[in-house]
Amino acid sequence: MPPFVKQDSATGRAAGPDDTPVTLPEALAEVLNTHCGLPSLPSVVMQIVTLADSPDTNLQEFTAVIERDPALTLRMLGLANSVFHAYDTPVETCxxxxxxxxxxxxxxxALGFGLAQQQSTRVPGLDLNRFWQRALISALTSHMLAKHLAHPSPGRAFTLGLLQDIGMLALDACLPRGYAALLSSTEHHEALSAAELKAWGCDHALVGAWLAQHWGLPKRLVRGIADSHLPLAQTTTEQRCVNASGPLAEAWLDGLAESVSADDTLMIRILQRLSSTLEIDQDALIERLCGLQDTLPTTAELMHITCPVGFDAIGTLLRAKQQLHAHHLKLSQQLLDQHLELERLHQRQADLTQRVRHDTLTGLYNRAHLEALLEQHFREALDQRLALSLVFIDLDFFKQLNDRYGHRLGDEVLKGFAGLLRELMSPTVLGGRYGGEEFLLFLPGGGREAATRLAETLQQRMATHALARSVDHSEIRVSASMGVVSLADGDFVDADDLIQAADQAMYVAKRAGRGRIVHYGDGAVFRDQSHSA
Ligand SMILES: Nc1nc2c(ncn2[C@@H]2O[C@H](COP(=O)(O)OP(=O)(O)OP(=O)(O)O)[C@@H](O)[C@H]2O)c(=O)[nH]1
Structure with a gap:
């Protein structure tokens, strides 16, 4: 091969257009060219091959050649009646x-019949029985897949499925000792290809293409054999059917020997890979493979191939199906567990956010969150020239209340007051507990008048609603001193500045006797409706 010709790293095949002749690495070509034991085809098959390659051939010519071989004629009749066309009217002539x-x-x-008849009994080396069983299952599955995918030439997919590994026959015949060593040192087909590539510079797919070319088979078959080890994603639909069929056949034959309890058999892995690459539903794929069970013994007999002993395709595939479902179930369970875990984490996150933002006693926003929220509204109000006002509330004589009724009842009063505040809150009235017995309400978009009305409403409700009951069932009412400030009242630099102003106004209310509302900037008592505990 010229040094400038690019090679596919997996097969050693020279990349090139469809009609590029197949060339082998020099040393290997010499061995194969000079070896007299290379697999050959009976003369009748060679004639059929020549006819198949000619575009002018008509069916009469085919018939005439085949009818010269009665055994082949019988097999053609048998195949036409049983394998692909079991439900049609029987055919009677070649x-x-x-x-x-x-x-x-x-x-x-013709090819399968001609080749499979040449089985040698040499040991060790290629197990020809298994080779042809694999070839036959490959041919049938390749044909089945091509039909399922509505490919126009399922017949060619069958031929390629059957012939894709004929290179192994050539290597086994021409390099018996070396190939036997390679076969016994590799566990599966893919590993064998890699070992061939390492030993001779190309794998049996290229050798098979070379052999097919040597026999004069049609170029599309030569190319199909050469490409039979390409990854599924890199090939045409027809080639995908062929390339998928080999591993499937191998898994099928191995499945007969695999442990029933194994939950990750080769067959499962292959089926999963195939159904996703070929976009065939797994169950549909298994059903179709099961359908081949009936076809296999007849086809094997017609092509002189021994059917696998004790062959139980349905059992093997149903086992794979059960395990696939178990596998899915396991995956679904894992998915469900992950989903539940995610929900748990979300819930935990929500709980943490709740705890970080809320006061544990009253459930209202806590100081940190109130300050952050107010700062945000403060910036928005400045940027968009909106109104913003604030009410600072401090319950009166709370120490006395604690001293007289106890801390626990003090807590109940704080909770009762939080309830009153909550009734006043809305999307335009926000608020929370600022600390101890201090609370804030603020009104985004609301000015001095709105804030004052809100403070008055609160004061009236405090006058008429008991916040808790003492042990002797007497009603506990509390008054509050409130400071009101609006953004328009000064040049406030931030939300804290605004809070300080409202706090100052609240202290004016305290000093003036409590139970009052004082507006920042008035410098005077704004309202005087005192209520005491
Ligand atoms: N029960 C209870 N009491 C609290 C809580 N937080 C703060 N306090 C009490 O609230 C009282 C506040 O006392 P002061 O700052 O003297 O205020 P005050 O007694 O209300 O007096 P004025 O504000 O001047 O009317 C203190 O005794 C605190 O212990 C709480 O969560 N639960």
Whole structure:
């Protein structure tokens, strides 16, 4: 191969247009070219191959060649009647059989029949029984997938499925000792390809393409064999069916020997990968594979291939199906657990936010959150020239109340007062506990008049509502001193400045005798409606 020709790193195949002749690494080409034991095709098959490659061939010519071999004719009739067309009217002549099967399937029967008959008994080396069983299952699954995906040439998918690994036959025949060592040192097909690539500079997909070219098979078949190890995502629909069929066949045969209890069999992994890459529902894929169970023994017999002993495709696949469902169930459970955990974390986050922002005794916003919220509204009001006002509330004689009735009842009074405040709150009236027996209400968008009305309403309610009851059931009422300030009352630099102003006004109210509302800036008592505990 010229040094400038790019090679696919997985197969060693030279990348190039469809009709680029397949070339092998020099040393390997020499061995294969000079070896007389290279797999060959019977002359009748060679004639069929030549006819299949010619665009002018008509069915009469095919029929004439096939009818010269009675065994092959019988097999064509058997295949046409049983495998792909079990429900049609039976065909009786070779011509009808070829018409029904089409050129591709006719070619594959001839090839499969011709090649599978050459089984040698050499040990150790390639296990030819298993090789042909794998090839046959590959051919059937490749055909099934192509039909399921509505590909126009399922017959060619069958042929490629059958022939994709013929390079192994050539390597086994021409390098018997080396290949036997390679086969025994690798556990699966992918590892075998990698070992071949390392040993000879290309894998059996390229050798198979070279052999197909050597036999004169149609170029599309040569290309399909060369591409049979490409990843599914990098190929055409037809090639995907072929490339998916090999691993599936391998998993199928291995599944017969795999432990029933294993919950992660090769088959499950392959089915999961295939159903997502080929976009086929897993259950539909399994149903279709089960359908091949009936076809397999007949096809195996027609093509002179031994059907796997004690073969139980349905059992194997149903087991895989059960395990897939168990796998899904496990995943769903994990998903549910994660969902619950996420919900728990969200709840925890909400609880923490609640705790960080709220006062534990009254449930109102706490000082830190009130200050942050007020600062935000303060900035907005300045930026957008909106009104903003604040009421600072301090309950009167609270120490006396605690001393007389006890701290616990003091707590009840604070909770009762919080209830009164809550009734006054709305999206335009915010508030909370500033500390001890001090509370704030503020009105975004509301000016002095609105704040004063709010303070008056609160004062009236405090006068008429008991905040708690003592042990002797007497009603506890409390008055409050309030300072009112609005943004328009001064040049306030921040929310804290505004709070200080309201606090000052509240102290004026305290000094003036409590139970009053004083407006910042008035310098005088604004209202005088005193109530005492
Ligand atoms: N029960 C109870 N009392 C509290 C709480 N927080 C603060 N206090 C009490 O509130 C009282 C406030 O006392 P002062 O600052 O002297 O105010 P006051 O007695 O209301 O007097 P004036 O404000 O001048 O009318 C103190 O005795 C605090 O212990 C609380 O969460 N629960």
């Amino acid at each position: 011509h009808e059989a070829i018409t029904r099967l089409g050129v591709d399937a006719t070619l594959s029967v």
